[in-house]
Amino acid sequence: MTALDRIPRGARGVAILGIVVGLVGLELALPPLQIEAAAVPVVLGLAALACAIWALSRDERKLGLWTLFVAVAATAFAIWVQGKSDTSTSLVVNSGLFAAMLVYATPLAYAALGGIFCERSGVVNIGLEGMMLTGAFFGIWGTVWSGRWEIGLVAAMIAGAVVALVHAVFSIHLRSDQIVTGTAINFLALGITGYMFIDIYGSNGTPASIDSVPTVHLPGIASIPGIGGVFGSLNLMIWIVFGLLVVTEVILFRTPIGLRIRSVGEHPRAADTVGIPVYRVRYACVVLSGILAALGGAYLSVGFVGSFGQNMTAGRGFIALAAVIFGKWRPYGAFGACLLFGFASALADRLQSVAGVSPNLLATLPYVLTLIALVGLVGRSRPPAADGLPYVKG
């Protein structure tokens, strides 16, 4: 029995690592070191958060929650300590930061939930980006046309479903390579939305003032210090995604429908044998993923920005894909990853002006973490067994 054997392995080890990293971040901010740069505890805190999400999505619940708690608390405390001597850091970390995190994470979360449905049923979807972009455009188009954001969202969902249906027909019935089809979807969405945007709105862009998704003001919560600034006035679509998250988890893991979806994604032959309609399940899941991704895009355009610009999703669909993988094809795990990536984006905005940290460098974070998750020796991300394989009815 060497000392090496006593180091905890597996997700447990990662959770403990996260706690250590979070505490190191705190330690560096305390005397005698008293490092003033907010970037130090923040970067270490992000690493600790990544460890926590890793552990949580790999069934290390109790310790993972502790890691989450330590990561947030230690980082917050470290920055508070720093803030006592340097007021600029309080400009970075406040309730607005967490509200911004939710704003950034929401479009990713919609698309990621869609991606989970699609990939769990055995169809790879790298067309999420294109489906988001489609939703972003048609959300605006429907809103401008009708004057109501509800119609805009419906238009986005229909358009997303149609694009996803193309992916479904080519991937399922024509048995095209799903990567090729997904790539085609991304091109098509970029071209079609760009073409229609110029053709309909010209170079002036979409109208300046259009209906947008309302913000939910909760006066009761808003008055609570700390939490109020985060949850007091959030966009309606952010609350909806919270609900969808729970619904997705329940459907996938607590209902017969979810069992069917997962069995089609893991072993379609076996599923077919027991009478599960493999094609129908896959069609439903792919179309659902298009609807959800389009809602994510519509949140960007109708919910947040209030206008459309060519290629406005700018790679967010790929970040959502990264979140799906980092979260190991599980709703809570993927949502945690979306929050982490959203937090990094929100932070990048603020750190740029205050601490001079390059937002471009922070923007690589989701992708680096996902690469690590792919090769990780511990709890590596593995897709559903039949993900990407067309099924031939026997």
Add this chain to the structure above:
Amino acid sequence: MTERVKAWLRAKAPAVLLPVGTTILAFAIGGLVVALTGHNPIDAYKAIFEGTGLNYLLPWTSAEDKDFAALNLQQTLILMTPLMLTALAVALPFKCGMFNIGGQGQYVVGIVASIIVGTHFSGLSKPVHLTLAIGAAALAGAVWGGIAGAMKAAVGAHEVISTIMLNWIAIYGAQYLFELNGPLQGPLRDVPQSSEVTDSAKLPAIWGVLQPLHAGIFLALAALVVYHILINGTVFGYEVRAVGHNPEAARYGGIPVSRSYVAALAIGGAFGGLAGACDVLGWEFHIVTNDIAVSQIGFIGIAVALLGRNNAIGIAFSALLFAGLQVGTSPRALDPTIFPPQLAGNLAIIIQGLIILFVGAQLLLVYAWRARRRRRDEPRPAALVEPTGA
């Protein structure tokens, strides 16, 4: 003799007819979009064709039109150069059964490497400096592709996912290097761009004056030849194709499967890096930070490789098609009174998407055709295992 010709035609016909048919279908649907939005598709396509400069080659083009067409044709050939290379970045791993989505990232690291080498070592002689800059770009691309290959070989990480992630790391990483106050920002404090490469690292111009065609096109054509020989005439190529057809059978036959994965993606990545070198050393000479994320060269390379069916000659032709489409729809070349370039640019993207979509479905058609013929010609029970690329 005629029997042999017929048999040869029957075997090769789908390889030519399907891509041509796909292209015509995609352009037809694109024309429908143009017509639906109130423009004349025939006039639009004619204007786009003239924008490509390919009318330079037509005998009935007048001398003064030729001068203008030459300018456009130079642009088309300049763009064709990196497209051939990023297509090879997709094609070689595809032969090994892998889908390299990472051409864009490999192109970007190639740009960064050739900028770094091209802006330093100004004392070197031209051949040495050029070789160093091009070699650095190829090496950077090879490393970027090799990472994905190593990840697949070591733990089975899917190359599609890893190369997508590596793309964005390359894009944001390069933006970081050349952003305002970035470590490699050029001499102008308020302009986010790199320094300009020294004259000793610039590829020689071969045709034209304003923005002339550069010698990089020879590099790309040579790469096509190297690719063809490598795949069809060497042991390495045989191993790569064997792994692509059936990795388990290849492993059983004693072929080092892991090594093939790494080598195929690394060499593919090197081609992608070379594409970056051609653009930087051939005509851009520096990189504007905001252009890094806008560039689509690597992604269009996927379409080029798919339409060219991963075949050297096919890639040359489809690179010319996509380059022409891109240049012909650019604001610089297209007559705005006939068809607005802003619409045309998006039309080009739609056509690219349609071609990829249809080519994807056709792979199956071709295999079905071949399987049917094989079954008819020599009945045997062996199942045909096709490289799905996934």
